[in-house]
Amino acid sequence: MMLLATLDGNLHDPNSPLIRVDDLGVLRGEGVFETLLVVSGQVRDLSEHLARLQVSAHLSDMTTPPIAAWHRGIDAVLTAWREPAEMVLRLTATRGSETGAQPTCFVTGTQVPEKIRQQREGISVLTLDRGHSGAAAATLPWLLTGVKSISYAVNMSALRYARAHGADDALFVGTDGHVLEGATAAVVVARGDTLITPPEDGILPSITVRRLFHHAALDGWTTEESPLTRTDLIAADGVWLVSSVRLLAPVTSIDSGKIRISSDHDRLLGLLRQN
Template sequence: MPDAPLVAVLGHGICSDEPVLHADDLGLTRGDGCFEATRIQVDGAGTHVDHLEAHLARFRRSAASLEIDVDDAAWRALLDEVIAAWQQPGEAILRWMLTRGRERGGGPSGVVTVTPLDERTLRARDGIAVVLLDRGHPADAFVERPWLLGGVKTLSYAVNVAAGREAARRGADDAIFVSTDGVVLEAPRAAVVWRFGERLGTTPTDGTGVLASITCDVALAAARSDGVGVDVELRPVDDLFGSDGVWLVSSGRLVAPVTTIDGRSIATDDAWTDRMRSFTTRR
């Protein structure tokens, strides 16, 4: 089966048909855990994992916010085993998940999977239609409220997935969350980057609840090194309609140019999209 995922369990290694979690695992019953995901590519030059160290650092930060212990050596060994075992040519997503473990105790649980990128994800690189969805809170809702877990990549993704379903109901491919005071936040599973002239911009993470996107950070750092101005600012959502380009940036899609917002066409630029792609894959 060429598209079968690879699965591995912390403390056990790569599995075939063995169970990987207990039914009372708090990651299943309460979404109490965190995860990371990045692109893995196998080609004639070998196997490459995008920005693994940065993703591991964010994983540790998420776990610390949840007060779940991370065994760095065990995770590194398991990820190395999985990366070495994955030999399928092409692009895939390497994902690792940490839960608090079973309700009765016994320590955290961990699972790693590798799954080939699906056609929908790959098609998004050619352009996507998005809708605006109210996130239900102001842009500063997470200031001095660490219990809201702003910027933590938790397993509790039901709202994000529901937003994707709502976008589909409205005839769009994805959504952009907007605060109640009209500020651009993020997409359900991507950062938002915009362009005005020769400057790129994105939303700050401090206090907004926006996840610190590794792919976005890499892209904007590469842009700065090429002399492109970068603004990290609270931007009114209406400004997007007058921008010179908007992209959703994430580990799987890399760069997805936005072609319409709420059915209204916005500016696109193939040359800048190619440039953005080069920024996201800078090594």
């Protein structure tokens, strides 16, 4: 089931075409997006996602409609959604057609894919070289590494490569050996009572990590951003791929070497799920 709305608040048949063939989102993958989790009608971290969408658009030299317009599209999808309790809400803004300056914007609502539900139970990862370091990415803004761009062909290619080599997901590592992020997720490790995530250089700033760290700090955890290597991950008490829809996927193997799921997994998941 898919629901589709435009920012005027109108619902559309998702089986009918909506986008022009000369849209730069179609021709060149130019655009930005956000993926959010809705639980029992409540959108999680909506203002944070809308703010990141605006930042992504700004860094891509694009305009996006005001927040109020996005709310019209989102409300249309939320109102029409019937069961199940969880929904994936996706906000997309492309650069628009070559001849017009207006972005093409739409909102979709779909079920959480079964594969993602399974990954909440455990996930195997393959480390892949990203071809640059996180620190170098800060000097290469045209790579759009901190932007949630619709150009995910490289991320999807990494995912396919990982799957072809027996893993569920890819984990990017910089040329300096520092762990960066998953193909569609951030990384968090537990070391004692400390939760660690890599610095935000050259990666997408994760809203889920921010939410987790906020609640974990209130629960007595220490939280920090520090460089992590593959060896650090293998030695950690727990490793997770973290994202808005997947939530907290415990990593069970790195490059075919098994690692244990942290005994704190359920506690951390409980913290992440709370409002």
